[in-house]
Amino acid sequence: MLSQELVDSLFPSELPAPGHWARRYPPRELPSGAEVTRFAPSPTGWLHIGGVFTASVDQDIAHHSGGVYLVRIEDTDQSRFDPEAASQFEAAFDYFGIGPDEGGETGGYGPYAQSERGQIYLTYVRELMRQGKAYPCFETKEQGEARVARQRATGALPGYYGEWAIWRDAAEEEVRERLAAGAPYVVRFRSPGAGGRRVSFTDEIRGEITQDDNRNDVVILKSSDQPLRLPTYHFAHAVDDHLMRVTLVIRGEEWLSSVPLHHQLFDALGFPRIPYAHVAPLMKQDGGSRRKLSKRRDPEASVGYYIEQGIPVEAVQYYLRGLANGRLAEMPLPEALATPLRLSEFGVAGPLLDLVKLDDICADFVSTLPGAEILDRVLPWADGYDPDLASVLRAERDLALRALAVEREGADNPRKDLRRWAEFRPVYGFFFPEIFEPVTDPADPRFGGLDPDMVRVIGSGFADGYKPLDPGPAWFEQVRELSARLGFAPSNKEYRKNPDAYPGSIADVSQVIRVLLTGSRRSPDLGQVCAAIGEPEVLRRARALS
Structure with a gap:
């Protein structure tokens, strides 16, 4: 164990003691049972839709319990920092309605970006070093690579532990020599774990889980030669969750294996452990198997996709809530959005994100809007x-x-x-003259191969006899009259009986008119379309053929 004098020399002299931060961030005054949750994204670009999923759960649990939902930006990995991420996060939070109660400049437990909390972390790193629970490590990159190679060659488990942790119990004189030589160092946590030990904990979604204890002396403070000295995620999240008085951590399944380490850090810091709930990742069907939704491979994995496509947020929220708690998928949308989520009803297998199903929900939702x-x-x-x-x-x-x-x-x-x-x-778009491009080629394939001269005759004949009647049978009668005058069969059935007797059926005439007026072989009711665009535009389009 290093002397306090040596430990203290590694930190700013004005660094506050832990009690200062405990007073600065006191326990919250909240009703009994109120939960304080946090969403903690990394600023590396657009959020993953799985992040929106998790943030929505955080918000729902906090608000329905009378608690607080906060957003903390975990930007200790400056190498992956995206300067546009802050504005992208803000756009995502605003679009999906998952803006926090605390975050950014709002709230009394900030700063809410880890890069602005450096002094807080240094206090607790120093405290662990004073207690012999952390130590400086001067292992170089090359030494680390050689260690990993030897571990592979001998069949040893990878990591920095036991005999491989050469700086764990280094003599103080050797440490002083390296410091005097200006050698860069990281600070490692002295793990109390031992090989073969198993530990158990209760996950709020998955129940009791037993795992191997953590044996690695993980890095908790990055290299001293970096201009901005920041901790690793593992250490920072423990300090922040405690000081921000978080009561429930809801996070992705990928952090499940880190729980033993995180519990060790909470214990070493003297903080009470916080319950964890690990959410299964969103999945995608890929051929005959499922895989995790990937921002690299799947456009729909990025929140930017939903914003750029203008996918109605209520439909997305409804769909995600149904993936979280199946019973909500059976409710009408307004009821499902208002009903509290239950962690006990979350599945442990990743739910499948199906864009076809989401599109169906969107179509249903939009059809209800004025x-x-x-x-x-x-x-x-x-x-x-x-x-x-x-x-x-x-x-x-x-x-x-x-x-x-x-x-x-x-x-x-x-x-x-x-x-x-x-x-x-x-x-x-076809309703608007400024956008619509009239069909001018009578040989256009949208006319279904009908003789171009006949297409011209149908267009001009429809325009010459057009009457702006109310949509309905009377409006369509003018199409029927034109069809009969030009010798078309009154129905497909009649045409099929004697195709040589007719140039086509009334359906072909209707199709020509439909394409001329809408540019498509499929459209809403033509009478209603004509009433909407008005007589002058109907005539302009019908007479556009060259």
């Missing part, structure tokens, strides 16, 4: 991702509302062809 609300949601999205569309929608708001009313307002089965705001242009 046209004005859809437009008010599309506009902010379009401002960021389709400015030309945004300009058109603002200039043609009444037309947009008429378009959105087609087969939706008053319909028993409202249209469900709009699932995300990025689909507004392809689904509804």
Whole structure:
């Protein structure tokens, strides 16, 4: 054990004692049973959708218990720091409604970025070193690589422990010599674990778990030659969770194997252990097997995908809550969003994120929204991702509302062809003259191979006899009359009976008109479309053929 004089010489003289921080961050005054949860992302780019999943659980548990939900940025790994991450996090929190009660500049237990809490960590590193629970290690990168190679060659477990931990019990004179020579060092935790020991703990989702105890003397303070001296995640999270008075840690399954180490750190620091709940990762079906959703391979893994596509946040929240607690997937959306989550109902296997299922939920949700609300949601999205569309929608708001009313307002089965705001242009763009490109080629394949001269005749004939009638049987009668006048069969059935007697059926005439008016072989009711775009635009499109 090193002398206190030597230990203290490694730290700033003005460094506060642990009691200072205990007073600075006192226990919270909260109702009995209230939970303080935290979401702690690393600033390495857009959040993973699994992070939104976890943050939503944190928020739900805290709020339904009358507690506090905070966000702490874990940026001790400066090599992976993305300077744009803060704005991306803010966009994600805002979009998904998972902004914290505390975080950033809000709250009395900050700073909420670990890179701004360096003095706090140094206090507790010094305290562990004073007690002989941590020590300086001068192992170089090359020595570490050689150690790992020897461990592999001899079949030893990898790590820095036992006989491999050459600086664990180094003489103080040797330590002083290295310090005097200016050798860089890290600080390692002196693990109380031993080989072969098993430890048990209770996970709030998985129940009792037994694992090998931690034997490694892990690094808790990074190299002294770095300009910003920061701890590792393992150490920082223990200090922060205690001082921020977190009562429940909900985090990803990948941290499950670290629990024995984390419990050792809490014990060594004199902090009470905090319950953990480890959430299974979101999965993706990949052929005949499942794998973890990956930001490198799967666009839908990144929160940016949902924002850029304009996927309705309520639908995503509903879907994620159903993955967390299956009973919520059986409830109507408003009820499911308001019902508390239960950790006891989480599965231990990773739930499958299925975009087809999510799209179905989105379609159902959007179909319940009034046209004005859809437009008010599309506009902010379009401002960021389709400015030309945004300009058109603002200039043609009444037309947009008429378009959105087609087969939706008053319909028993409202249209469900709009699932995300990025689909507004392809689904509804044909309503707007500024966006729609008239079909000018009578040989266009969308006409189904009908003779181009006949296509021209149908277009001009429809325009010449067009009457802006109310949508319904009377409106369609003009299509029927045109079809009969041009010698088309009154039905597909009649055409199939004697195809040589007709140039086609009434369905072919309808298809030509549909393509001319909408640019597509599939569209909403043509009468309603014509009523929405108005007679002048109907005639312009019908007469556009060259």
